[in-house]
Amino acid sequence: ADVAEQALRSVFDSLGPERPRSLEECASWAAALFEVLFGAPVHKLLAKFGPDSLATDGSPFWSGVKRCPRPVMLDPTDALHLRFVRAAANLRAHVYGLKGTASEQSVSVAVAATAASAVADDGEACPPMAVE
Numbered sequence: 031a032d033v034a035e036q037a038l039r040s041v042f043d044s045l046g047p048e049r050p051r052s053l054e055e056c057a058s059w060a061a062a063l064f065e066v067l068f069g070a071p072v073h074k075l076l077a078k079f080g081p082d083s084l085a086t087d088g089s090p091f092w093s094g095v096k097r098c099p100r101p102v103m104l105d106p107t108d109a110l111h112l113r114f115v116r117a118a119a120n121l122r123a124h125v126y127g128l129k130g131t132a133s134e135q136s137v138s139v140a141v142a143a144t145a146a147s148a149v150a151d152d153g154e155a156c157p158p159m160a161v162e
Contacts, residue, residue: 053123053131057140060118064104064111072101106142109134115141 050056081098083091092098105111112134119137120130131137 050122050126050128053119053128053136054140056119056122056126056128057115057137058143059122060115060137061104061141061143063118064102064114068102069104070101072099075099076101104141106138112138112141 050059076099079091081092085091104115116131116134116137119140123130
């Protein structure tokens with residue numbers, strides 16, 4: 031019953047209070063999705079296994095083929111980040127019957143606003159990666 035209730039609530043929210051009314055709202059959602067996919071999981075992993083963590087045998091956890099990951103922060107000057115946000119915003123807009131855009135410029139304002147509101151990570155930085 032809990033899963034069914036959660037699914038029903040998700041549908042209700044999608045059709046009601048969380049329904050986007052404009053492409054700009056879709057772009058803001060897409061910018062937040064970028065953080066959910068590329069930032070938060072890495073932060074969570076680093077909280078559990080910090081840069082200086084040791085494996086059970088006492089060796090550095092982040093060594094060999096296991097490289098210390100770095101979260102990707104949304105960068106409004108990165109063309110790849112803008113393409114991701116534009117594509118995700120267009121998909122969401124299409125789902126809700128809104129007009130999409132072919133211009134990355136039209137989503138760059140939402141990206142800049144999201145990037146500006148992001149809180150800088152105060153955690154330890156990973157050791158530099160060796161270039162092989």
